[in-house]
Amino acid sequence: MLRIAAAIQIIAADEEPEGIDLILPETKELIAGIIAFGIVFFFVRLWAWPALQEMLENRRQAITGQLEEAEKVKREAESLLADYQAQVAGAKGEANQIIEEARTTAESMRGEIVTRAEAEAASVLEKGRADLTSERSRAAAALQGDVADLSLDMAEKVVAGSIDREAQRALVERYLDDLGGLNN
Numbered sequence: 012m013l014r015i016a017a018a019i020q021i022i023a024a025d026e027e028p029e030g031i032d033l034i035l036p037e038t039k040e041l042i043a044g045i046i047a048f049g050i051v052f053f054f055v056r057l058w059a060w061p062a063l064q065e066m067l068e069n070r071r072q073a074i075t076g077q078l079e080e081a082e083k084v085k086r087e088a089e090s091l092l093a094d095y096q097a098q099v100a101g102a103k104g105e106a107n108q109i110i111e112e113a114r115t116t117a118e119s120m121r122g123e124i125v126t127r128a129e130a131e132a133a134s135v136l137e138k139g140r141a142d143l144t145s146e147r148s149r150a151a152a153a154l155q156g157d158v159a160d161l162s163l164d165m166a167e168k169v170v171a172g173s174i175d176r177e178a179q180r181a182l183v184e185r186y187l188d189d190l191g192g193l194n195n
Contacts (some may be wrong), residue, residue, distance in 0.1 A: 165186050
């Protein structure tokens with residue numbers, strides 16, 4: 012056995028391939044490889060190929076379904092976005108309308124309040140003037156009555172007393188003292 016192994020090594024050492032023979036296998040090996048590949052290809056084509064095709068078809072259908080679903084969801088989202096934007100625009104318009112109505116109402120209320128306040132101020136002023144005029148008239152009437160009473164008192168005293176110069180002087184001084192007492 013050792014001899015056979017040594018002989019194979021010597022033969023193998025003598026026949027070392029060179030050039031293109033390094034790349035190409037021997038003809039027997041090439042034919043055996045082609046037959047093995049054909050058998051494997053036949054069985055793969057017979058059993059694995061339909062399963063692979065079915066798997067690829069299922070995957071294609073799943074992707075197509077997902078794309079269609081994504082497109083549907085996208086359309087729904089765009090529709091919802093458009094509805095939302097319309098609602099926001101409507102709400103803004105309504106808010107602006109409410110603000111404008113509130114502004115108009117506030118302006119009219121302010122006008123009414125100012126008019127009422129001016130009317131009340133005019134009424135108070137007129138009442139004050141009327142009260143002042145009334146008080147003046149009353150004070151003038153009271154003063155006239157007091158002056159008339161003093162004049163009558165003075166006339167009585169003048170008539171009752173003598174009309175000499177000293178008596179008149181004393182009478183005028185008493186009259187002035189009486190008037191001074193009225194002012195206090």
